Amino acid sequence: xxxGTPERPLRVAIIGxxxxxxxxxxxxxxxxxxxxxxxxxxxxxxxxxxVRGGVAPDHLKIKSVIAMYEKTAALPGxxxxxxxxxxxxxxxxxxxxxxxxxxFATGAPTDRRMGIPGEDLAGSHSATEFVAWYNGHPDFxxxxxxxxxxxxxxxxxxxxxxxxxxxxxxxxxxxxxTDMAHHACEALATSRIREVWILGRRGVVQSSFTTNxxxxxxxxxxxxxxxxxxxxxxxxxxxxELKASGRPAMQQKVDLMxxxxxxxxxxxxxxxxxxFLVSPVEVIDDGTGxxxxxxxxxxxxxxxxxxxxxxxxxxETEILPVGLVFRSVGYRGTALPGLPFDExxxxxxxxxxxxxxxxxxxASGWIKRGPTGVIGNNKADSVETVNTLLADLAADAxxxxxxxDASAFExxxxxxxxxxxxxxxxxxxxxxxxxxxxxxxxxxWKVTSVPEMLQAIDGE
Ligand code: NAP
Numbered sequence: 129x130x131x132g133t134p135e136r137p138l139r140v141a142i143i144g145x146x147x148x149x150x151x152x153x154x155x156x157x158x159x160x161x162x163x164x165x166x167x168x169x170x171x172x173x174x175x176x177x178x179v180r181g182g183v184a185p186d187h188l189k190i191k192s193v194i195a196m197y198e199k200t201a202a203l204p205g206x207x208x209x210x211x212x213x214x215x216x217x218x219x220x221x222x223x224x225x226x227x228x229x230x231x232f233a234t235g236a237p238t239d240r241r242m243g244i245p246g247e248d249l250a251g252s253h254s255a256t257e258f259v260a261w262y263n264g265h266p267d268f269x270x271x272x273x274x275x276x277x278x279x280x281x282x283x284x285x286x287x288x289x290x291x292x293x294x295x296x297x298x299x300x301x302x303x304x305x306t307d308m309a310h311h312a313c314e315a316l317a318t319s320r321i322r323e324v325w326i327l328g329r330r331g332v333v334q335s336s337f338t339t340n341x342x343x344x345x346x347x348x349x350x351x352x353x354x355x356x357x358x359x360x361x362x363x364x365x366x367x368x369e370l371k372a373s374g375r376p377a378m379q380q381k382v383d384l385m386x387x388x389x390x391x392x393x394x395x396x397x398x399x400x401x402x403x404f405l406v407s408p409v410e411v412i413d414d415g416t417g418x419x420x421x422x423x424x425x426x427x428x429x430x431x432x433x434x435x436x437x438x439x440x441x442x443x444e445t446e447i448l449p450v451g452l453v454f455r456s457v458g459y460r461g462t463a464l465p466g467l468p469f470d471e472x473x474x475x476x477x478x479x480x481x482x483x484x485x486x487x488x489x490x491a492s493g494w495i496k497r498g499p500t501g502v503i504g505n506n507k508a509d510s511v512e513t514v515n516t517l518l519a520d521l522a523a524d525a526x527x528x529x530x531x532x533d534a535s536a537f538e539x540x541x542x543x544x545x546x547x548x549x550x551x552x553x554x555x556x557x558x559x560x561x562x563x564x565x566x567x568x569x570x571x572x573w574k575v576t577s578v579p580e581m582l583q584a585i586d587g588e
Contacts, residue, residue: 130524137205138165139529141227142230143169143214144235145170149168149492154196156517170209171214173557175197175554179191185263187291193503207550211582214234215464231492232467238254239256253273253453255288255291255455259291262295266578269309275316275319279324279450280325281454282324285329286456289326290344297350299397305570306570307571310573310574331360334369346388350396352393352399353388354388354393356389356403366437405428407427408424409423409445421447422448423448428442460499461473462474475491487520
């Protein structure tokens, strides 16, 4: 009998609990004429992936998307298994025995590297590490950053670079409006950082910044935005690309940056410089194994064989006197045990979400398409994957689970991990964090260690 009936529900495991995972669960559980059960398996005790651990702590509005995920979690057939790790507590074969389909939405947990000398010196970090730290991710809570430095470079012209630079420029009087982890508030409150440079290797037109994020740079309370007029003067390639894009948002971004270039400084205590057409070539050792500067080279735009615009070195170098470097040149997916992996893209090789050569296995979100797009883009991405999955179900192409009993799977998980966190458990932790936040006049007080999370869940 084909699964999907009340007698024999379709059993789907979703690995990961970020936006792509929740949109996929929602799409499966809201199908008319299909009875399905979705078990969501998450390594951390907390759900929501980058909405909790990646979105900037001063962007609370973006996090309101969680209300949608809460509705999904309330749908019949949904279960959450937090604090359970794929590959550690459960193997692929075990999941195959219990589920008709397994959908991976594990995101892109690591970062790309710059590939330049000195990248591993003390004081040279990945933006992903810093973001996870200020957002209270348990794996990063004990990391430390030398905030006694006065100058910092953030390499990359994407929204993560903007987030990192903006957070470095916040003042302690602004922390109460954020859900930033307490350890980060304490460390940043005594920060001596005065100047931050965001470095884009191509021009403003080619930058990955989105308009809203650029606009916010002009609204910082404690930092002036500094842009050189020469850096935002468009060359022929940029003019062509701007015209060809036909996107008003692109023009707005250029206009905002051009506006910053002529904006008088307001003598705020910090300066955030945005530079274009420069690439880092070496992180300079100060003689003690720490960052003593960043050597950058000026670029011009050129076209490669495919006609795409690329940064071409002019050979003209300069040294930025920074003591801290964050590389923010993109996230990267990691290989998953038992599954194929596209090393070049850092993704599960797939066609419309169906992982190649592995029937019954699907992918959604960044592990499917690479680390691009904002939260909302994951909806269409997950809908596509679920449609592929449902087409395979209709074509009897899903390998049927040998043990489709939901209680048998729960028993297996509990045998492997005695501290499973259910959705109700997460809701207790959520309430605890909100209450503690309220008591100190903040939107949330994040619990940042797994034992403390488990204590808050059990202890209420
Ligand atoms: P991204 O948007 O892909 O930007 C990466 C940047 O790094 C690009 O400017 C890229 O330049 C540059 N880069 C790559 N390799 C480089 C190198 N070797 N040297 C110098 N520069 C290099 O990545 P992201 O900032 O990590 O963001 C990931 C995704 O999350 C994006 O889709 C972003 O929009 C999204 N996000 C959204 C928000 C928000 O909505 N508020 C906040 C954070 C993140 P090239 O273009 O020349 O390759």
